[in-house]
Amino acid sequence: MKKNVLNCVGWALAGLSASFAAVVAEAAGPVAATAPLTTTSAAGSGQAMLGCLIEPDKVADLGSQVIGVLDGLRAERGDYVRKGQVLAQLRSDLERATADVARTRAATEADLRSAEASRDLAQQKMRRAEDLVVRNFIAHQALDQARADLQVAEQKVLQIREQLRVWGREVSVAEAQVGLRSIRSPFDGVVVERYLSLGERVEEKPLFRIARIDPLRVEVIVPAARYGTIRAGDLATVRPDLPGAVPLDATVSVVDRVVDAASNTFRVRLSLPNPDHRLPAGLRCRISFDDAPARPAGGKNARLIDGLRMEASLNPPPKMR
Structure with missing residues (x-):
């Protein structure tokens, strides 16, 4: 009987201890969860x-804006190149000839000199007509005609000068077309790869790969x-x-x-x-x-x-x- 009572008392004490431990853990839980956390990462x-x-x-695959035949190579794989350096040249015989014709035409001054001579002659005729009108040797209609001829001569000079300016711009266009036949490096770098050889046709495929x-x-x-x-x-x-x-x-x-x-x-x-x-x-x-x-x-x-x-x-x- 005494043994059974002692067992019951032991189990009761164990239960109270477990309950007390649970209460303490529940009370300490929020403290542990909200405490500052530090770790070495x-x-x-x-x-x-x-x-x-x-x-x-930077990496760039250099191509051509125009279609043509590769006529010259000035760089190979592994070469260091500078910005603006010519790496390849396309065949440009026609474009160079067109540029030469444009330069010759822009440098022509014969038409301008002829128009200036006609203007000077018209000025002399007008002065002579004004003098004759003062002396009553000719009618005012002749003077009006001389003035009109002078105005036409002056406009002719202006027209030829404007035409020369247009021809000068055509020279720039022709030279730009020649420049399109030269493949230049867009920045300082090294040639990583060359894709085409002399005589090959250049269309959409790039010629070089450049890396900075x-x-x-x-x-x-x-x-x-x-x-x-x-x-x-x-x-x-x-x-x-x-x-x-x-x-x-x-x-x-x-x-x-x-x-x-x-x-x-x-x-x-x-x-x-x-x-x-x-x-x-x-x-x-x-x-x-x-x-x-x-x-x-x-x-x-x-x-x-x-x-x-x-x-x-x-x-x-x-x-x-």
Whole structure:
């Protein structure tokens, strides 16, 4: 009998202990949930290494505005070229001949000199007619005729001068057509590929591919948890996957405003100076951002955890009843 009573008392004490522990945990729960949360994240400390790709700053496939036959090549793959440098020449015999004819016609002054001589003669006739009218040797009708002839001669001079200006503009048009037969580089860079050879017909297919490698462009995909910690103008350390390559500093130029929902990432573009063209494009690399986490938009009780803002409440926990 005593043994049964002791067992009942033991079970009752165990039940009271469990109930008291549950009440304490429930009361402490809100405190633990609202306390300031701090964690050391590799991404927040700037020590995390992300994979990246070094690309040319600009790439252009050069074509021709006109259809023609490739007559000359002045650049090959691997050559460094300057902006405006002629890389190829199309056959332009007809265009050059047309430009020569336009120059000759614009330089012709015989018609202008003839018109000026006729104007001078008309002026002399008018003066003579005015003198004869004063002496009553001729009628006023003859004087009117002389004045009309002078006006016609002056208009003829103006017409020829305007025609010469038009011919001068035709020279510019002809020279522009000749210029279209020259393929020029749009910027400083290196010839990546040459697609056509001498004698081939140039239509829609490009002739060259030009890439600008100073500066280089670094593309990196960053987890969305780091959105807001990277801004345009920030510095980052780029380590190219090339034997003997030293770490280089790059500047953030573009930060995407849209996060890719499928991968939960966003893209960042950086500019990497390459004045001596020592670093080739197309390399893989690793990058680390040395910036500090952005200050939360909330109050002083806000914390950043893995790039997300957490707000901590300082309200006291509810009292136990």
